Amino acid sequence: MNRIKKVFTRIHIGLWILFSLLIALQLSQDTAHWLHLTVAVMLTALYVFYSHFLLLTRYLGKNKKRAYFLRLAGIVLTGPALYILLHYRKLDTNDLLSEYYLISLFSIIIPFIFLSWLARITENLVLNTIKKEQLEKQAVEAELYYLKSQINPHFLFNTLNNIHTLVYKQAPAAPEAVMRLSSLMRYMIYESNAPTVPLSREMIYLQDYVGLQQLRYKKSPVVDLEITGDTESCHIAPLLFIHLLENAYKHSPARLEPGAIKVIVEIIENTLTFSIQNPIGKHQNNMLEEPGGIGLPNVKKRLALLYPDQHQLEINNTGEIFTVTLKIHSLHSLVHEREAQLLYN
Structure with missing residues (x-):
C-alpha cells in the first residue's frame, strides 16, 4: 500500500x-x-x-x-x-x-x-x-494454508510407531525410515511454504511418503510409481498430490499385492498429468461421501484456487478400481505469472 x-x-x-x-x-x-x-x-x-x-x-x-x-x-x-x-x-x-x-x-x-x-x-x-x-x-492464502495442513496426522503417529518397532528390533531399515520421515517433515514444514516447488522435489516427497507407508507391508512395494518427463524445470504447487495418494492407501484393501496402487506422472510440453489408481476395499463404495473425508474435496478446492480454468480432474469408480486423473495445463506460463506477481508485490 x-x-x-x-x-x-x-x-x-x-x-x-x-x-x-x-x-x-x-x-x-x-x-x-x-x-x-x-x-x-x-x-x-x-x-x-x-x-x-x-x-x-x-x-x-x-x-x-x-x-x-x-x-x-x-x-x-x-x-x-x-x-x-x-x-x-x-x-x-x-x-x-x-x-x-x-x-x-x-x-x-x-x-x-x-x-x-x-x-x-x-x-x-x-x-x-x-x-x-x-x-x-x-483469504485465499489462509484457505490454502488450512487445506495444506489437513494431512492425516494418524500417518505421522503410525509411522513413529513403526519406526519404534524397527528400532526396538534393531532392524536395518530403521535408519532409512528415520531419514525419510525427517525429509518428509522438513518438506512439509519449510519447503512447502513457497508458492511453487520443482516437481522433482514434490516427487521425492511422495517417494518418502510411499517408503514410510511401505513399513506396514511385508511384501514388495505396493505402489508402482512411474515418472516421465522433465521434472526439474516443471514447477507445481506443493502438497497437491499427497491427498490423492493418501486417499488411495486409505480406501484400498488391508492386504495389497505388489504394485496394486499405480501412480503415473507425465510431463508433455507444458502439461502435467497425474494419474493414480487403486483397488477398492470392502465397504468403500461411498468413499467420496465419507464423513470427515478430506482427500478429494481438499484437492478440488485447492485446484479451484490455484489453477482456475487451467486443470481437468477426472474421477472413475468401477466398483473395483478407483482412478483419479489430474491434468494441469500451461504450467510454465503459470510459473511466470506467479513470478511477476511476486515482483509486483
Whole structure:
C-alpha cells in the first residue's frame, strides 16, 4: 500500500511540474511579468487543491456535511488572496480588486476544487480496489494454508510407531525410515511454504511418503510409481498430490499385492498429468461421501484456487478400481505469472 501511495506522490509532482511549465509558457507570450503571474497562479492552485484534498480526506464518506461545506466556503473565500497579493499590478481601486478576485475564482479556485475532488475520488477508488484484492488474496492464502495442513496426522503417529518397532528390533531399515520421515517433515514444514516447488522435489516427497507407508507391508512395494518427463524445470504447487495418494492407501484393501496402487506422472510440453489408481476395499463404495473425508474435496478446492480454468480432474469408480486423473495445463506460463506477481508485490 505504501508503494502505491509513493506512486501517487510521483504522479502529483510530475503533473504539477508539467502544469507550471505550461502556465509559464502561455503567460510568457502574453505579458512581460509572466514570472510573477506564474508564481501567483501556482501558489493559489496548490493552496486550493491540497486544502480541499485534505478536507476530502478528512470528511469524505462521513456524515459531516455541515463541517465540510463550512470549511469549503473558507477555502473559496481565502483562495484568491495569494493570487491578489502576489499580482504584479498595484491594486489601487476596488473595481480592480473585485476583477482579480473574480478572475482567480473562476479560472483557478473552482477548477482546482473540482480537480482535487477528482484526484481524491480516483485515489480512494484505486486504494480500495487494492485493499479488496489484498483481503481476497489473504483469504485465499489462509484457505490454502488450512487445506495444506489437513494431512492425516494418524500417518505421522503410525509411522513413529513403526519406526519404534524397527528400532526396538534393531532392524536395518530403521535408519532409512528415520531419514525419510525427517525429509518428509522438513518438506512439509519449510519447503512447502513457497508458492511453487520443482516437481522433482514434490516427487521425492511422495517417494518418502510411499517408503514410510511401505513399513506396514511385508511384501514388495505396493505402489508402482512411474515418472516421465522433465521434472526439474516443471514447477507445481506443493502438497497437491499427497491427498490423492493418501486417499488411495486409505480406501484400498488391508492386504495389497505388489504394485496394486499405480501412480503415473507425465510431463508433455507444458502439461502435467497425474494419474493414480487403486483397488477398492470392502465397504468403500461411498468413499467420496465419507464423513470427515478430506482427500478429494481438499484437492478440488485447492485446484479451484490455484489453477482456475487451467486443470481437468477426472474421477472413475468401477466398483473395483478407483482412478483419479489430474491434468494441469500451461504450467510454465503459470510459473511466470506467479513470478511477476511476486515482483509486483
